[in-house]
Amino acid sequence: MTSTHKFPVWGWALFYSLLVGSKQAQETVCWQRGDPENPQLFKDGDFILGGVFSFHGSWKDRQETYTAKPLPLECTRLNFIGFQTAQAMIFATEEINNSTDLLPGISLGYKIYDSCGSIARSVRVALALTNGNEVVSVQSAAPCTKPAQVQAIIGETSSSPCMAIATAIGPFYIPMISHFATCACLSDKTKYPSFLRTIPSDYYQSRALAQLVKHFGWTWVGAIRTNDDYGNNGMAIFTETAQQLGICLEYSVSFFRTDPPNKIQKIIEIIKRSTSKVIVAFLSRLDLDVLVYKLSDHNLTGYQWVGSEGWIFDSEAAEMNRHHILDGAIGLSMPKANVSGMERFIIDVKPVNSWENGLFTEFWETLFSCKFKQSQSSAENQRECTGHENLSGLQHSFTDMSLMPIFNNVYKGVYAVAHALHNILGCNETCNYKMQLDPFIILEHIRKISFKTKEGDKVSFNENGDPPAKYEIINWQPTEKGIVDFVTVGLYDASLPANKQLMLQDKSLIWTQNSKQVPVSVCNEKCSPGTRKVLQKRKPVCCYDCIRCAEGEISNTTDSITCVRCHPEFWSNDRRDACVKKESEFLSYEEIMGALLTAASLFGTCMTAVVALIFFRHRKTPIVRANNSELSFLLLFSLTLCFLCSLTFIGQPSEWSCMLRHTAFGITFVLCISCVLGKTMVVLMAFRASLPGSNVMKWFGPTQQRLSVLVFTLIQVLICILWLTISPPFPFKNFKVMKDKIILECALGSSLGFWAVLGYIGVLATFCFLLAFLARKLPDNFNEAKFITFSMLIFCAVWVTFIPAYVSSPGKFSVAVEIFAILASSFGLLICIFIPKCYIIILRPEENTKKNMMGKAN
Known part of the structure; x- marks a missing residue:
């Protein structure tokens, strides 16, 4: 006894190995490692379908010590939907078994497991379905293997367990058909080659x-x-x-x-x-x-x-x-579905006949809040279950068939496998049920399957295994x-x-x-038309401020990102939500400034006509004849044209008015200055002619005076012709001067032509001023050169100040400045040259004598 007690451990191990070895010599036995996983619902058949559903929604959390083998998962929170889906699978299986058209002579069985909502358990039961739990005895020469226990797996309900299961069984190509796993990731056939589903992808x-x-x-x-x-x-x-x-x-x-x-x-x-x-x-x-x-x-x-x-x-x-x-x-x-007979089948549960099954016992006790005599339930004060409780009048989620679309998806999945088996086995009136089935072939047939259920629903899968x-x-x-x-x-x-x-x-x-009003859920109220969205700093794009569109820009839609600039001829309204036609602005006769300038022009014209009439009636008097009356009348005529040409600057510009206003202005003023220059030269030549031995007047007589005026004027005419030929003035819409108005004006065309016209007038006026200035102190009693000097001084002052005023004046005011310069210089010439003479003619006729003109009167 002592020696036996002290027999070493290795000795017992050696003895055991010899014993086992002698037994294996007789037969080979395959033993499963670990605890077996038994299905909660089982039925034998020629071909077995696997099912993985969550009969429970959770499990008890344990703190493992890792000093002992972990106990099996203890599931909690009964999930009635899991029962319903399992019943749907059983219903489809029974219906196929009772059919003479689909898999005739072949019976389908099932093994249905409870995953408890645990991913780890889902993988465990899926592997159990793949490997089987039986102890297999074979001949010593045969391999210790057995074909897969199931032809396909129906389930799981959620995406994450499906991903785990599909990853585990994917290399074996065992088809897995889910009725409610919607994750789009499961469409990746490189990761999940054997996964299919009867519900669309997320x-x-x-x-x-x-x-x-x-x-x-x-x-x-x-x-x-x-x-x-x-x-x-x-x-x-x-x-x-x-x-x-x-x-x-x-x-x-x-x-x-x-x-x-x-x-x-x-x-x-x-x-x-x-x-x-x-x-x-x-x-x-x-x-x-x-x-x-x-x-x-x-x-x-x-x-x-x-x-x-x-x-x-x-x-x-x-x-x-x-x-x-x-x-x-x-x-x-999912669209509503109705499978005839399924609702009654799901509700028709018979726990009395299978109360030994702890799952059914728990289900029945939870459903009716009772307990069986044989139950191990610890709940007290509960009535005893009879097993004959009536489900038909029970108001419970288990009797609610609102999830029939999910159950229909399970139904479709079972039928997809059955149709694939029917095609593989070559079923007509009978099936070759002894044929060895390859999971890969079953998978390929399911992928290509296309049929209609008895309710008319079409079942098919795309290349990703999705419906x-x-x-x-x-x-x-x-x-x-x-x-x-x-x-x-x-x-x-x-x-x-x-x-x-x-x-x-x-x-x-x-x-x-x-409420019947659609709820509002925005970070900001919508930006109304006339504003644009500007993102708030460090905020999402839906959070923004509404900024009013700038002048000339509009937004006519709600929540506009940008404001659109109006066409140059249009301008934004006050609300900044529409472009309106810009108001055209030009110097018109209707407005006060245009009316005043028109009146001044007409007054100057009338005044010139009155002076001409006075001179014509007194044309033979010495004061009229003293300085070439012909030049005086020509000057009065040119002044009349100067006053009238200012009217061409008023009104809406047109192609003809633009060409006329500048050329008429240039030619009439040169004609006017030429006459004044002629009169000035007459004064100088007359003084030179009064000197002894001088014959200057023969070189500057009336003919030469007319010729000089003609030549000077023709030069300006030639400049104007060149201007009009090369690049004439034209009507122009100016959008830059004023933002909200269109300035209708005459573009110069060639700026060189315009400044050449003005420059030529300026040269003649300066020359005339110098000559008049030299003749201002000639010893005449009535020296016209003094008045010409003063008139030229006014003329030059007006046009020198005109240039900066013209350039800086906006819009129609530049036109008004030009008219004012024309009128001012014309009035200056008229008043300085002719009014003193009219004064003598009308009010001092006694001084209108030759002697007085020559300074010989007392």
Whole structure:
């Protein structure tokens, strides 16, 4: 006994190995490592389908010590939707088995597992479906393997478990068909080659949600998502699309239902501080339950919720809306479906016949708040379950068939596998059921499958394993009984053109707090026409200031980014929302300044005519004849033209008036100055002729005087002809002088021609002034040179001051300055040269004698 007790450990190990070795010599046994995973629901058949559903929503958290093997996961929070989906799978299987058209003579079985909402457990049960749990005995020469236990896996419900499962079984090409995993990432066939689904990808749902938000004019929204692949990927696509549509997120937060309470409390505080009134919730129903519970504690109502299909048509989510947090919610759901016979089958649960199954026992006890005698439930004061409780009159989420679209997706998935098997086995009246099936071949057949269910729904998959995307738009409308009615208010079809994908019945919508007015959720009120948006510093693009458009610019749309400059002939109105025709401005006869200048011109003309008449009536008197009366009359004529040519500057410029005004002005003034120059030279020559031995007058007689006037005038005429030929003046609309008016003026054409005309007048006037200045002290009693000197002084002073005044005067005032210069110089010549003579003729006739003119009178 002592030696036996002290037998070394290695000795026992050697003994055991010899024992096992001798046994293996007889037969080879494959033993599974680890604890076996048994399905919660099982039925044998020729071909087995796997199912992975969440019969529970959570599990007990344990603190592992790592000193002992961890216990199996203890699931909590019964999830009735998991039961419903499992029943839908069983219904489809039974219906196929009872069919004579599909897989005749072949029975389908199933193994359905509970994942408890745990990703790790989902992978574990998927591997169990792939490997099998049986102890396999084979001949020593055969490999210790067995074909895959299932032909396909139906499930899981969420995206993250599906990603984990698809990654694990992908290398084996075992088909996996999900009914509710919508993450767009699962469309990547390089990562998930064997994954398919009967629900559209979130790529379409996220874009549809963004278009829905844009449709109602919500540009400032908050976003909450589940912190898993479903929520993160879906919200990423929504955010990208929202930015393209001009929608900004005030905040974007994530959480998971197992997060500590303080993290969820932070989200509550963010919502309270926010100014946005719309919340886009990319959440699973279980996460929404946790959030709504916290929101109810703080009574955070009045927010417009926009939901993903993860919760928007879930009756259990509606039951959580007791505090009306989610009233008026709007979102996307799968199109309504009705599979005949499925509703009755789901509800027709017989737990009495299988009460030994702990899952059914828990389900029945939770459903009717009772307990069986055999139950290990610790709950007290509960009535005893009879097993004959009636489900038909029960008001419970389990009896609510609002999730029939999900169940229909499970139904489609089972039928897709059945049709693929039917084609592979070459079924006609019978099937070659002994044929060895390769998972890859099954997968390829499912991808190419296309059929219609008995309800007329078409089932097919694209190259990414996704079905066509089509959604109903659901609105939560509270009823008088306090329950929520899921009302379909629109459709979204991704197969239609972009402008026709979203169809809504806006009038039938009920919003948050039972309002019929569309909520407003913007960072800033819209910029009205006449303003433009200017981004606020360090703020999103949806936050901006409205700046009034500058003068001459308009914006005629709401929320305009830029102001558009009006056409040069138009100007912005006071509201800056329309361009109006600019008022044309020119010196007209109707305005006061034009009328005064016209009156001055006509007065000068009349005054000149009166002087001419006086001179004509007294043409034979000495004072008229003293200085070449012919030049005097010619001067009076030219002055008349000078007064009249100022009228060509008044009125709207035209092509002819522009050419006439400058040329007439230049020629008449040269004619006028030529006459004055002739009269001045006559005075000088007359003085020279009075000297002994001088015969100058023969060289400057009347003929020479006429010729000099003609020559001087012809030179100006030649300059004007060259000007009009090369680049004549033309009507011009000046937009630069005044912003809000069009100045109608005459452009000079050739500036050189204009200054040549003025320069020539200036040269003649200066020359005439110098000659008159030299003759101012000649010893005549009435020396005309004095008056000519004074008139030329006025003339030169007027035109010297004219140049800067003309250049600096805006618009019509420059024309007025030019008219004023013409009139002032004309009046200067008329008054200085002729008025003194008229004074003598009319008032001092006694001085109008030859002796007095010669200074010989007493």
